[in-house]
Amino acid sequence: MGFVTKWYMADPHFGHEAALHWETTPRHFQSTEEMDKAIVDRVNERVGETDLLFILGDFAVSSDPEYVAHVFNELRGRKVLILGNHDLDSKGRVKAAIAGLPWDVPPVHAMETKDGGKRLYLSHYAHRVWPAGHHGAFHFYGHSHGAIPNVGRSRDVGIDCADMDFGPRRFDELTAGMLEIEDREKHLISNEIAVAMEDKAIERWALAQLCKMPEGDLDRLFESDIRSVDVRELRAVLAVLQGVKA
Template identity: 55%
Template sequence: MAYVTKRYIADLHFGHTSIIANCNRPFSSTEEMDAEIVRRWNETVKSVDDLTYILGDYGRPGQDIFAFKRLFHSLRGRKVLILGNHDLRNDGAVIPEIASLPWHLPPTHLLEVRDEGRRVILSHYSMRAWPASHHGAVHFYGHSHSRLPGYGLSRDVGVDMPDVDFTPRTFKELTAGMELDKHGEAA
């Protein structure tokens, strides 16, 4: 199946109360934050065939697992989770409520995809070197909440980045400021 559009985003932190203060997010409650992220997501992701890669820290299940599942199902399109630290238990296992969601692919720590003819390496954490980094591959990451600038052809795609602004973004949108032409095409 061909996907209409691929998009990328990180650090949603659905249901995570302290993230609002820790990252100076412009919301008064998790309910307000969650609703606004869903609104912006669905304003952008139009088709059930669209594919959105979430680069970690999807959310906290909390006490109401049914509300957590409804939130997932309210987001349009297919979703792939690249695991972040808040998606895991202390023993390293995926939080069961997150693992049980109907992801398009099983959640994983690292994924390589192709977009706009480029290799794109997806992880929750920033890397200084990544597969084919010296041959034009692009690296998208989260975790740093806009506090860690990109290096070479890498960048933070977290919701806290001003140009992401709580909205899933396309490869072209995210690489608009990169000098892709100065780097060789990744094989």
């Protein structure tokens, strides 16, 4: 198979009456049928028949298996489900109406994939840390309905987040602003490090010793393209410098 476009969204909550009246993120539709149709339409406007649609949990809350199957079949694309709390029964098992659908792969609680050459960790819940996060991997999640701030290379892809507009988005759309913010922070920290080294008359080799890291690793931080640098490494170097008396 050739190139496949991947799409991401979380928390459609098909058939969920209560979702229309949530206090923090109400969905301004007149009925669940109107809400469900709007979500299906937005998916089908963007997703091709052979594209992959990753749904990061809480696919459907309706207790009618025929209706759940109907909505599933209305959605274009090869569908992959990352399980959310509403996809499970009271004993933690995948609901029969969900398990019986022809997913592209069996539903799982979390998954790693790649998009645009970047590693990506998918789960219904937000993580403070995630696989390969310290090597630049990204993390998409749902569940929180936009209520918690995005951190680093992680973000909420719930359809009721402001920039999701009740439909799926591609990796490049979801990460563009994230990388720009991260790059600005890296530039600011790099400038602070340079100023502190000059003020405290610390040579690079001495800073490497203070940071207990090979000088070559420190050189990489200062000389690599800013986008390839881990912002946490820069923060750690700055913290060491801030602890040195002038």
